[in-house]
Every structure is written in structure tokens, then in C-alpha cells.
Amino acid sequence: AQTVRLADYRPPNYLIDHVDLTFELAARGTRVESSLTVRRNGSHDESLWLDGDELTLESIELDGKPLAAEQVEERDNGLSISGLPDRCTLTMVCRVDPVDNTKLDGLYQSSGNFCTQCEPEGFRRITFFPDRPDVLSRYRVTLIADKASCPVLLSNGNPVESRDLEDGRHLAVWDDPHPKPSYLFALVAGDLKSIHDQFTTASGRTIDLGIYVEPHNIDRCDHAMRSLIKSMAWDEETYGREYDLDVFNIVAVDDFNMGAMENKGLNIFNSKFILARSETATDHDYEGIESVVAHEYFHNWSGNRVTCRDWFQLSLKEGFTVFRDQEFSADMGSRAVKRIEEVNLLRQVQFPEDAGPQAHPVQPKEYEQINNFYTATVYNKGAEVVRMWHNLLGWETFRRGTDRYFERFDGQAVTIEDFIDTMAEQADFDTAQFRRWYDRAGTPIVHVKKRIEGNDLVVDFRQEIPAVAGQEDDAPFLIPLGIAAFDRDGKPVSLSGPDRNGEPQTTLVLSKTEESRRFTLPAGAGLPVLSLNRGFTAPVKVEHDYDATDLALLAGSDTDEFNRWDAYQRLVLLTLVERIHQAEEQGDWPESGLPEGLSAAFGRLLHSAVSTQGGADPRFVAECLTLPSENYIAEQFHQDVPVDAIHRARVELREQLANEWSQTLVLAFEKLAVDGEYRFDGVDVGRRALRAQVLGYLNALDHPAWRRLAVEQLEEADNMTERFNALTALSLRASDERDQALEAFAEEWKDDPLVMDKWLALRARMVEPDDAETLAALEAHPAFSIRNPNRVRALVGTFSRGNPVAFHASTGSGYRWVADKIIEIDGFNPQIAARMATVFSRWRRYDGGRADRMRGELERMLDRRDCSTDLAEIAGKALK
Ligand code: DPP
Ligand code: ZN
Secondary structure, eight states, X not given: OOOEEGGGOOOOXXXXXXXXXXXXXXXXXXXXXXXXXXXXXXXXXXXXXXXXXXXXXXXXXXXXXXXXXXXXXXXXXXXXXXXXXXXXXXXXXXXEOGGGOTTOOXXXXXXXXXXXXXXXXXXXXXXXBOOSTTOOEEEEEEEEEETTTOOEEEESSEEEEEEEOTTSEEEEEEEEEEEEOGGGOOEEEESOEEEEEEEEOTTSOEEEEEEEEOGGGGGGOHHHHHHHXXXXXXXXXXXXXXXXXXXXXXXXXSOOSSSEEOOTTEEXXXXXXXXXXXXXOOHHHHHHHHHHHHHHHHTXXXXXXXXXXXXGGHHHHHHHHHHHHHXXXXXXXXXXXXXXXXXXXXXXXXXXXXXXXXXXXXXXXXXXXXGGGOSHIIIIIHHHHHXXXXXXXXXXXXXXXXXXXXXXXXXXXXXXXHHHHHHHTTOOSOHHHHTHHHHOOSOOEEEEEEEEETTEEEEEEXXXXXXXXXXXXXXXXXXXXXXXXXXXXXXXXXXXXXXXXXXXXXXXXXXXXXXXXXXXXXXXXXXXXXXXXXGGOSSOEEEOOOOHHHHHHHHHHOSSHHHHHHHHHHHHHHHHHHHHHHHHHHSSOOOOOOOXXXXXXXXXXXXXXXXXXXXXXXXXXXXXXXXXXXXXXXXXXXXXXXXXXXXXXXXXXHHHHHHHTHHHHHHHHHHTOOOSXXXXXXXXXXXXXXXXXXXXXXHTXXXXXXXXXXXXXXXXXXXXXXXXXXXXXXXXXXXXXXXXXXXXXXXXXXXXXXXXXXXXXHHHHHOOTTOHHXXXXXXXXXXXOTTOHHHHIIIIIHHHHHOHHHHTOTTSHHHHHHHHHHHHXXXXXXXXXXXXXXXXXXXXXXXXXXXXXXHHHHHHHHSSTTOOXXXXXXXXXXXX
């Protein structure tokens, strides 16, 4: 495939000011008439390039006359048109077949309704067009469809006309006054029901809000509507951003490659991120909906009003918008818990990506398939980099910067450099060095050592910049590192020094490969315990020789909640990794008791959440008690990842903790019960979350009484959160109760695909190594469909990422099954196939037998005549 390079960027040689589109919608042979006003950009006599993919061109006219044959050259990826005047109008008619569009890219059908997905390069599958984000046009869209089957006709912008036609069809016209790139185009036509509300903007304009769904889902839209209204208010209050059209519509569809899409005035969502009522959706779903609705809404400014010049700038809109939605969620709920979730994702998805063959900078420099770059690096590391701007500048200065950015670049397609330059104008630190965060892949490691010199505490920092393919340069980064110190009683120690005023905590800005900071300690103070990277101020790995005592102390007394969680997690990891190493050295499984410090910390946390006075936030405690995932434990090993030992050590520790604290767990289970009707609010969500952890620990033990607790909750709860938590707890061990519960659940929810996704995912986690029969049964289950991305993510995605022991079965059976699915999917939806395949990327970290088998599967995916360019890029890079 061809490599696209940032260095090759050239401005468009023609601009399109207006686009007039008329769709006559049909499952096959949709007629797309487009009229483009073309304007030469600069003086040159190059031809105009129009991208096109799987289109049938019926006619093309220049200013109302057929174009001379020698002026048009049709290639398989577009049209080249020569001899154009400085300004002209091109009119074309194309045909497309939505019902056959299995890639879910361009115009397609979902549940019989028409919808579109154009980002990044789907518009070229609708009509010929310069399908690049730096061509901004005003769109006027006419939709014509059969009125009985498609009563709803939606597109971007404001509605301007709608009327019936004589032949049973009807027509609607939409006009979007804001110039936009083609990737923000959208249409929806179908048999949908809607709920409506209004929002009055800061300047007093009334916006009509609509959420459109399939008729049977109409009772599941309220939470999304509330989330939208909150988002609109938040963006006004926080960033001074007001909405700019008369209407804002959201549509939920079942078949969608991504989470959602921010098309101007017409967001299209994966139904997973809209539909919720308490009987079918969990607290986790409610939170996901709130944040994704916010994310897409916030794009109206960070993405739509100010858009990207080219796709190398993707993080300009995504990193910034993720940061915005993260802060929104933090304001709506618990800030510390939100931060924990963000860091979990970063550590479990982005750090591994950054350490493997798919590593790329936040601003990539080249790609084969841009679809492969909607990654945790571009989104989540990108958000961390914006967060560092925010932390380094302080909120008010940062806000001055964003105001300036929106003002200066409104209506333009710009670059990450434009954002950096605007922020840098406000900054009093070395922004040149800060740019490395955008350009250099890999996660920096900060090694921290402490020592006492006289009355001084000296802390030595050393930056290690890991080698990444194609990026040898290892110059240091600018790293803002939050730090505090505690004495052995857990009291904060003032960090006073030449540049400090004795604050108990501070943020050090590190900028050299090696540097030391000196702090004066109170007389007689011993060597304090350091709390590092507080609140996760920098997306780095911190290496420091903490021992269990230090960590237990921080877990109990750190004044930074995030670092209390981090200390507890490090303590757990320390224990697990030690056991695994011991097992390796001894050659068999060590007899190890539950370490004192860890056990006490666990007990303290649990007590703090149920104590009546000044108790801790149960939600926070739930995060602490969640054991690190097997994948994250695996990250602690660089070679020959001990897949089975990791699983065993984790299961064993869970049992030991449960055994030791079973009485307190039972007590907590009773105390944390939530009374009354389901409410999605911080208090209730927190109690349910901790109660789920508690029930999970209890059911790690083989005890009928604890199973009964789960079965009762499953049968009595009136909401999906508690029911599914109970089912999850039961799933931890084989039992008759478990099997009956799983079966009954599947029977009860068989007609609800989103609920069945949860069931499929849970089943995928339970599959034992080499159990081909169960995998075959799940694949054949009526709830599964390989054509639907949500189903694929639930079953294939969860099996490969959430069940390491079975995926990495040493026989290779897990690899083979997943690779078979990927190859099948690649035949109709390459984007999803490529995404699924990234799980094979880091095969080199596994032992010889596993590594060979994983590599073999990658070769099998790649060595097919019809391997897609999407999958070929992922598999090719993994094999390099
Ligand atoms: N731009 C979308 C989002 O991140 C993805 N297609 O919201
Ligand atoms: Zn986005």
C-alpha cells in the first residue's frame, strides 16, 4: 500500500465553495446528484483531483454541458479533470448501493435505515469529491425517499423545506451555513421515533434538540438528552462556547464501526452510547453515554468550527476534545475516580501501544491507512498532552489560550503547530522542548532516587527515553512531575528549598536527562517517603524503589487521592510479581501467605468505606480494591510473559484477601445496599460499584452462602447494574447456580442486543483454554453476528483482550480462532478486522512457542491475495 507522509502535504489546488447534493434514496442504486462550485486556488494549470471509491459515475457536466471525454480520466480511486476555467460548476450523477455496503463506511443501511459515516474518508464513497479536510464548503442537501418506509429525513444544518411528492415519496431540504470539510457530512433517513427538548443558549437563542432511534427504543433516550443539555451548558460556562445552529440532532444506529461521530448538527451514534434505561443499562453504560454525548457535542468547536488541515492533525481535535470531555465528566462526578479510569486506560492500552510495533507519535508522520490511527495514542496520550498544557499554564491562562485559538482559527483547517503556537504565546516555559510530546513516540521513564545529605533531602531524577523503531533520538522531555513527601507517621513534610516556599507538595518541571533537586528537611527528620507524579501530572512511567512499607503508608495517608490508589495498586503488583518470580525460580508454585501490609491496607480501605463517620467514597474504594488486570500485570514483564502464572497469582491473591476479610466483606455487602428506585447519581453509583467488588471477592470463595447472595441480587434487583454485577460475581467459579443464571439471563434478554453483548463478553471471559466447543457454540449463538461490530467487539474482542489465559493457550487454539474471525471479517469490514488484529502486535514478548504461533497467524492474515490495506498495515508492522 502507499505511504502518506506529512512532509508531502500540499494545499488543495482547487477549492469547493458550495456543494449541492440531491439524494434519491434506495437500498440499491441510490442516485446522488452533486453540484460543486469549483474555484482555482492560486495560479497553476494542474488538473482537479476528485476522490472516489466504489462509485458508478453516470454523468458529469461542466457549467451545464457534458465534459469532453479527454478532460476526464477515471482511475480506480478517483477522477482527474483537466482544462478547467478559474471558476466553474461541476455537476455529477453517481449511483451507490447502500444495502451492499458492509464496510459501514460511506452511505449504508442499519436496521433498514439509511445512515452515513464519512470520517475520515467515507465521503468519497458517496460522490466524487476532494475528500480532504482542508477543503471547506457550504452544503445544501435535498433528500428524497419513500415516505412510508422513510418518514424521517435528516442532514446537517437547519431544515429549510419539506414536502410530499406525488409518487408516495417526500422530500426534505437541509442547509448548513457553516463551511465544513466533507468528513462532517451526514444524512439519515428511515423509520425513526424521536424525543425532543430545547436549550436556551447564553445569548438567548433557543435550540431544538432531537434524539432519533428505532421505535422500540424510544423509552431509552432520556439519559442521553439530559447528558446533551448538561454538555451544552458546561461548554458555555467552562469554555465560553455557544452552539451555532437552530437544531441539534442525534441519531442512534446499531451498526457502527466507532463509538460516535460529530457530524455538524447531526451526530450519529453507536446505539451503545445513547440507549439506556435502568432495566437494561448499567451505571458504566450511563457514564459512557454521558461522556460520549459530551465528547461529540464538544467537537462542534474543537473539530468542526476549527478543524484539521490533514489527518496527521487528528489529535488536534481528538486529544483536545478528549481532555474536554474528561474534565466535563470530572465535574459531573468524582474527579479522583475519573482520573483513575483515565490512567488505567493509558497504562493498559496506550503504554503498550507506545511500546510495540504500532507505536507512533501523537502527531504521526506517516500512515498507510488513516483508519488505523484512531488510537489510544492520538486520543488519550493526546489528551494527556493537552492536560499538561493546562497544568503548566494554569486554568485561566489556558483558557485565554483556547479563547485565542477559537477566535484566530474559526472556520479554518489548521495544524497542531497552530495550537501549540497559540498556547506558547501564553507560556513562560520552554515550549520548544515541550513539542517533543507531539513528535516522539514512546513512554518516557523517570527514575527517581532519594538520599540524605546533611540536613538535605536530595532527589535525583533520570529520564530514560525508550528506543522506538525509526526514532533514535533520545533527548529529554519537559516533564511536569507532581511530588510530595511524607514522614513515617504519614505527615506531610515541607519541601522547602531554594526555589520552594515550603509547600507540602509541588510540581517540578524536569527538562534534563539527569538532574537533582535539593530540599531542606526539618531537623531530625528521617528519610521521607516520596509521593511521585501526583494526580498523574505527566504520562510517564515512574521507577522508584518503593518497598511494601512505603506503599502501605502512601495507600493510607497520601493527601492525593489518585496517588493513594496508585500506591495501593503498586503494593498489589509488588506482591503478585514477587510470587510469580518465586514460582519461576522454584519451579513450582510457592506456598505464600497473605502479606501483612497488603492485608491491613485492604481491611482499612474496606472499613473506611462502611464507617459511618467521615467514611471514604465507596466508589474510590471500589477502584482501589479492583485488582490490576492480567494484561497490566503482564506489562511488568518484558520477555516471556508468564501468562498462566499471572492468572494463578491473581486468582490466589483474590481468594486469600476474601478469606481473610470475609466477615467484613459480608458486613459491607449489607451496609452498602442501595434502597429505593434506581438513580444514576454519585452516591448510589459508588455504593453499587463497591458492592460489586465485595460480592466478587466473596464469590472468589467456593461457598454456597455467597453464591446465594449473588443469586438473590440477580433475582431481586430491578436494575441491570446490580443484576449484571451479580452474574459477573457468579461467573468467577464453576457452579450449578452459575450455569442456571447464565442460561436464564440469555433467555430473558435474547431480544435485546445491547444486553446480550454484555452476556457475550462475560461468556468470552469464561472460556477455558482449548475449549473449542464453547467458542463454536458462542459463535453460533443467535445473539452473535459477525457482521455487527458491537457483537464482534463483545465476543472476539473480549476473548482476545479479556481472557489472556485462553487466548494465549500454548497450543495456539486461541490465536487460531481469533485469526480465523479476523480473516473472515476482513472480507467485508477491513476497519474492524484491522482493529481486532492489533492484539497480535506484541508477539515478541511471549515465549518461543507462543511467539511463533502468533507470528504464524499474522503471516496467515497477511499472506492472502485479498488482504485489505487496513489489515496489511497492522499485520505488516507487527511482523517487521
Ligand atoms: N471523530 C469521532 C470521535 O472521536 C470518531 N470518528 O468522536
Ligand atoms: Zn472525537
